[in-house]
Amino acid sequence: MNDKPLRKLLCVTAHPDDECFGFGGALMLAAEAGFETSVVCFTDGQAATNRGASTSPEELGRMRRAEFAASCAILGVTHYELLDYQDGQLEFANFSETAAKLVERIRSYQPQIVLTFGSDGGMNTHADHTMVSAFTTAAFHWAASPKRFPALGPIHIAQRLFYNTSNFFFPGRPAPLPAPWTVTLDVSRVEQRKFDAFRAHTSQLPLMDKFESYFRKRAGLEVYTLANSPSPGPAVQATDLFVGL
Numbered sequence: 001m002n003d004k005p006l007r008k009l010l011c012v013t014a015h016p017d018d019e020c021f022g023f024g025g026a027l028m029l030a031a032e033a034g035f036e037t038s039v040v041c042f043t044d045g046q047a048a049t050n051r052g053a054s055t056s057p058e059e060l061g062r063m064r065r066a067e068f069a070a071s072c073a074i075l076g077v078t079h080y081e082l083l084d085y086q087d088g089q090l091e092f093a094n095f096s097e098t099a100a101k102l103v104e105r106i107r108s109y110q111p112q113i114v115l116t117f118g119s120d121g122g123m124n125t126h127a128d129h130t131m132v133s134a135f136t137t138a139a140f141h142w143a144a145s146p147k148r149f150p151a152l153g154p155i156h157i158a159q160r161l162f163y164n165t166s167n168f169f170f171p172g173r174p175a176p177l178p179a180p181w182t183v184t185l186d187v188s189r190v191e192q193r194k195f196d197a198f199r200a201h202t203s204q205l206p207l208m209d210k211f212e213s214y215f216r217k218r219a220g221l222e223v224y225t226l227a228n229s230p231s232p233g234p235a236v237q238a239t240d241l242f243v244g245l
Contacts, residue, residue: 007035007245010111010158012102012136014128015045015087016068017204020197021215022122022164023115024075025187025222026241028194030113031076033242038079038109039072040102042132047087052203063203070200074193079109090131095138100149102139107153112245114140118163118225120176133163140228161228162241168218170211181223183238188220 009030011023019027019039030037044061054060065082072080083101085093106114116136122129142148144157165178187194195215198208208215224241 005110007033007242008109008111009035009037009113009115009241010106010109011037011039011115012132013039013041014090014117014126014132015043015048016041016064016082017045017071017198017201017207018117018122018129019068019077019080020071020075020194020201022117023222024194024197025185025190026115026224027075027077028190029185029187030242031078032190035113035242036078037076038105038111039077039081040105041068041080041082042085042090043087043128044068044082044084045087048204050204050206054203060203064201067201067203071197074197074200081105088128090128090135093131095135099135099138099142100152102135103143103149104152106139106143106158107156110156112159113241114158114161115224115241116161116163118165118179118227120165120178122164123166123170123173123176125174125176137161137227144230157230159229159245160226160241162224163227165223165225167221167223168214170214179225179227182226182235183224183241185222185224185241186220186239187222191220 013019027037045064046057046061051060117129117133119133140161165181169175
């Protein structure tokens with residue numbers, strides 16, 4: 001009998017397509033390693049520049065919800081959820097109430113690993129990404145504290161919080177101020193599925209057309225920063241998010 005608890009990973013994003021472009025390789029490798037994977041996305045992306053054949057924000061939102069589901073299926077995500085926050089407006093959300101929603105999910109899902117953006121806002125320095133980083137970071141800590149939101153269930157101490165970071169910049173875009181990475185993931189084995197997941201976001205294909213050459217050069221790697229864990233220790237370089245778990 002195996003008494004080892006089910007290994008779980010939670011990824012928190014801002015918009016449909018973040019899950020594949022930013023985190024797709026990590027999600028697929030986690031699934032292959034036997035982790036149950038969950039993605040929580042805050043918005044349905046109604047403020048996107050690329051709008052496909054939609055004729056209204058509501059229609060675009062419905063399209064992008066369906067695209068998100070299709071992408072998660074390709075990535076092998078076990079559970080996915082898309083919240084009802086407004087795209088482009090996360091900086092104005094009530095911080096404590098919003099973080100509490102993630103506290104509730106962390107305590108319910110009980111992940112060992114949590115992935116999200118760094119505070120730089122990601123490759124496109126999006127304010128929504130910065131806010132998702134802040135909400136998730138607070139929730140990572142607050143989910144472990146009996147003083148925070150005791151009505152939301154027993155505490156859960158996740159083992160690692162990782163920020164997605166970058167080893168290159170897009171040309172012609174404002175450069176982020178990325179965190180130095182501590183984990184380099186070789187995702188070349190699942191690279192084609194990562195592209196397939198992005199192409200499931202049909203309304204956003206102009207982005208792929210514009211930046212595909214850069215995606216192709218870099219999609220074989222994803223880099224992450226270990227931001228927090230329960231055990232003190234020096235920063236070390238690694239090639240695996242899950243080692244020791």
